Amino acid sequence: MKIFVPRDAAAKALGADEVANAITAEAAARGLDITLVRNGTRGMVWLEPLVEVETSAGRTAFGPVTATDVKSLFEAEFHRHPLALGAVETIPFFARQTRLTFARCGLIDPLSLADYEAHGGIAGLRAALEMTSAEIVEEVTTSGLRGRGGAGFPTGIKWKTVHDTPAAQKYIVCNADEGDSGTFADRMIMEGDPFTLIEGMTIAGIGVGATKGYVYIRSEYPDAIEVMQRAIELARHAGLLGPSVLGSHHAFDMEVRVGAGAYVCGEETSLLNSLEGKRGVVRAKPPLPAIQGLFGRPTVINNVISLATVPVIFEKGAGHYRDFGLGRSRGTIPIQIAGNVKYGGLFETAFGMSLGALVDEVAGGTFTGRPVKAVQVGGPLGAYFPRDKFDTPFGYEEFDGEGGLIGHAGIVVFDDNADMLKMARFALEFCAVESCGKCTPCRLGAVRGMETVDRIASGEPGALELLTDLCETMRDGSLCALGGFTPYPVMSAVSHFPDDFNATRQEAAE
Amino acid sequence: MAENSAASALAQRVSEIIVEHEGLEGPLLPILHAIQAEFGHVPDAALPQIARALNISRADIHGVTSFYHDFREHAAGRHVVKICRAEACQASGGNAVAEAALSRLGVTWHETTPDGAVTVEPVYCLGLCACGPAAMVDGKLHGRLDADRIETLVGEARA
Ligand SMILES: Cc1cc2nc3c(=O)[nH]c(=O)nc-3n(C[C@H](O)[C@H](O)[C@H](O)COP(=O)(O)O)c2cc1C
Ligand code: SF4
Ligand code: FES
Numbered sequence: 052m053k054i055f056v057p058r059d060a061a062a063k064a065l066g067a068d069e070v071a072n073a074i075t076a077e078a079a080a081r082g083l084d085i086t087l088v089r090n091g092t093r094g095m096v097w098l099e100p101l102v103e104v105e106t107s108a109g110r111t112a113f114g115p116v117t118a119t120d121v122k123s124l125f126e127a128e129f130h131r132h133p134l135a136l137g138a139v140e141t142i143p144f145f146a147r148q149t150r151l152t153f154a155r156c157g158l159i160d161p162l163s164l165a166d167y168e169a170h171g172g173i174a175g176l177r178a179a180l181e182m183t184s185a186e187i188v189e190e191v192t193t194s195g196l197r198g199r200g201g202a203g204f205p206t207g208i209k210w211k212t213v214h215d216t217p218a219a220q221k222y223i224v225c226n227a228d229e230g231d232s233g234t235f236a237d238r239m240i241m242e243g244d245p246f247t248l249i250e251g252m253t254i255a256g257i258g259v260g261a262t263k264g265y266v267y268i269r270s271e272y273p274d275a276i277e278v279m280q281r282a283i284e285l286a287r288h289a290g291l292l293g294p295s296v297l298g299s300h301h302a303f304d305m306e307v308r309v310g311a312g313a314y315v316c317g318e319e320t321s322l323l324n325s326l327e328g329k330r331g332v333v334r335a336k337p338p339l340p341a342i343q344g345l346f347g348r349p350t351v352i353n354n355v356i357s358l359a360t361v362p363v364i365f366e367k368g369a370g371h372y373r374d375f376g377l378g379r380s381r382g383t384i385p386i387q388i389a390g391n392v393k394y395g396g397l398f399e400t401a402f403g404m405s406l407g408a409l410v411d412e413v414a415g416g417t418f419t420g421r422p423v424k425a426v427q428v429g430g431p432l433g434a435y436f437p438r439d440k441f442d443t444p445f446g447y448e449e450f451d452g453e454g455g456l457i458g459h460a461g462i463v464v465f466d467d468n469a470d471m472l473k474m475a476r477f478a479l480e481f482c483a484v485e486s487c488g489k490c491t492p493c494r495l496g497a498v499r500g501m502e503t504v505d506r507i508a509s510g511e512p513g514a515l516e517l518l519t520d521l522c523e524t525m526r527d528g529s530l531c532a533l534g535g536f537t538p539y540p541v542m543s544a545v546s547h548f549p550d551d552f553n554a555t556r557q558e559a560a561e
Numbered sequence: 562m563a564e565n566s567a568a569s570a571l572a573q574r575v576s577e578i579i580v581e582h583e584g585l586e587g588p589l590l591p592i593l594h595a596i597q598a599e600f601g602h603v604p605d606a607a608l609p610q611i612a613r614a615l616n617i618s619r620a621d622i623h624g625v626t627s628f629y630h631d632f633r634e635h636a637a638g639r640h641v642v643k644i645c646r647a648e649a650c651q652a653s654g655g656n657a658v659a660e661a662a663l664s665r666l667g668v669t670w671h672e673t674t675p676d677g678a679v680t681v682e683p684v685y686c687l688g689l690c691a692c693g694p695a696a697m698v699d700g701k702l703h704g705r706l707d708a709d710r711i712e713t714l715v716g717e718a719r720a
Contacts (some may be wrong), residue, residue, distance in 0.1 A: 060688060061688070064689050093652045099692070155641050190622060201614060231689065232648040232686070233692055234686075235689070271684060271687050272688060298584040308590065309590070309591070309594055310631075311590060311593070312630035314685060320616065326587050326590075327587045346586065346587075356632065389649040389652075390690065395692065396691050418653065461690065463690065464646050466652075469652065474651075485685070
């Protein structure tokens with residue numbers, strides 16, 4: 052009997068290690084021979100720790116399991132039990148998804164290359180090894196893949212620039228800084244299917260002529276760091292990484308680097324400075340990192356999900372990937388459902404589902420059972436959406452058209468207890484704390500903005516206009532999106548929830 | 562005497578760490594992380610040695626350590642409680658959790674209890690946004706916290 056208990060950080064935060072220990076102890080006490088696999092998560096966080104049991108009859112799930120449930124699960128021989136969920140694939144939240152990037156996440160042992168290969172892994176790299184570098188880049192362009200880190204830049208075009216820039220040394224840098232609140236897709240795939248990222252980076256390296264890769268992981272993710280490091284060692288040992296990738300004439304190797312708690316280091320040029328051992332201040336562009344990136348060399352810098360999606364594109368073909376989606380948003384997007392929701396977790400689906408369907412149907416509304424007031428889409432620099440914008444389909448252009456952005460595709464749901472003035476103030480406070488300090492509108496504007504919100508709260512006339520002006524200055528005068536996009540959450544809160552900014556709000560509250 | 566030997570032990574360990582990181586491109590952050598993992602902070606006394614080894618100035622290193630929230634100039638309390646303050650945790654009741662922890666310990670953000678037991682720090686997202694409010698206590702993650710649970714956790718840390 053094989054028993055799966057996720058090693059994912061969210062599952063651990065909900066007691067998965069204690070459950071795993073209890074299972075080992077209970078099996079030993081009963082003299083049962085079991086194989087315990089610490090898999091990634093299937094992404095249904097409200098069911099974690101989600102334990103799966105595989106017998107000759109198939110694989111069924113139980114959850115959420117606590118250590119004290121373990122005894123009764125054994126007593127029931129993992130059969131009829133109040134926590135039984137059936138097969139994961141039959142749970143509506145899961146059944147409704149299209150899993151391409153996350154196909155293996157939670158299914159396999161993340162640190163078993165044999166498992167990885169048995170479930171389609173390495174097929175993409177083998178296909179890429181049959182192609183010329185130009186064909187590899189072309190395949191990515193054809194897939195329509197756009198950067199999943201936030202800006203949505205076409206990945207193939209970025210790769211082509213690096214491909215076409217001659218240099219003795221080029222780099223692949225994976226941006227695993229994932230600082231946006233409400234996002235955890237990068238963490239989940241690194242903990243649940245790390246070889247996918249390694250394979251994607253290797254294909255990128257062969258495509259653009261880079262032999263060295265770095266994964267820059269935020270220090271807040273100790274589990275992801277550990278799994279990635281072990282996976283890289285295993286890949287090296289198996290000849291997937293090294294001087295001769297899978298016996299070919301291509302060399303590629305990579306290492307993990309750990310951030311140091313600075314949100315701005317998710318911005319690509321700041322990240323490069325950080326990798327070089329400098330302060331993580333943002334660099335002016337041009338030069339583009341694709342031409343002068345890490346240590347001044349041509350560098351592909353991509354988000355984890357962008358790179359982890361590359362293998363399935365090569366495994367199934369660019370056309371297969373491209374056939375999913377809406378408008379110029381092709382393929383699938385792993386949406387992270389967070390905050391005050393009934394069913395939180397990772398939901399991978401083709402672009403195009405409406406925000407309302409995601410919030411009301413998939414997420415099941417709020418955990419508190421109160422009405423949804425606002426949804427912040429795209430992290431701390433993303434806009435707050437009110438219910439009357441819930442018909443917006445999930446796509447880059449579609450969200451842009453509604454004064455928002457999808458960013459790294461996190462959605463954070465708030466119930467009617469949320470005070471949007473406080474959320475606007477928080478956005479400015481966050482910007483002030485995390486600003487790299489290079490430009491005045493960001494560094495000082497954010498602090499002034501907080502003071503101004505406080506003046507609005509105390510009913511000072513004219514303060515709201517001042518806030519609007521400040522936001523315009525920040526938007527127009529900032530070098531990067533930290534200062535430039537903080538006005539999104541602030542001004543969307545102001546314009547969609549004016550009552551929370553009304554001068555009489557305090558009296559109303561009393 | 563004791564101080565001298567402590568200083569030479571530090572110098573010894575720092576030089577080992579520097580050697581362990583030889584050959585890395587951009588070794589400064591990995592070195593600083595390793596030093597902090599060993600000593601709980603980045604001691605001022607270690608800077609000249611790193612500066613010499615990497616051929617940069619002490620001021621450069623200080624600029625780097627002061628830029629990043631992770632690096633400490635002084636040791637933290639015996640236990641470190643990091644509480645998520647970001648939006649998704651706020652949406653699920655994070656502010657009440659933070660207030661409960663701070664008032665139970667009688668400190669504000671970044672402070673250490675007078676007995677040196679617990680330091681409380683804000684963190685902006687732990688990637689546990691679907692099971693918030695979230696916190697990390699000495700490296701161990703906790704999700705779906707409420708005021709009672711965080712009070713128990715900080716109480717245990719303080720004991
Ligand atoms: C303040 C700021 C923070 C960012 N944080 C991240 C991040 O954590 N992860 C990420 O992939 N991109 C982040 N980005 C976007 C990156 O600058 C860059 O666009 C991205 O890494 C490119 O990869 P992609 O094309 O695959 O999306 C951030 C941008 C800004 C301005
Ligand atoms: S907008 Fe802010 S974070 Fe971005 S470069 Fe300017 S000061 Fe730095
Ligand atoms: S917002 Fe708190 S863990 Fe992400």
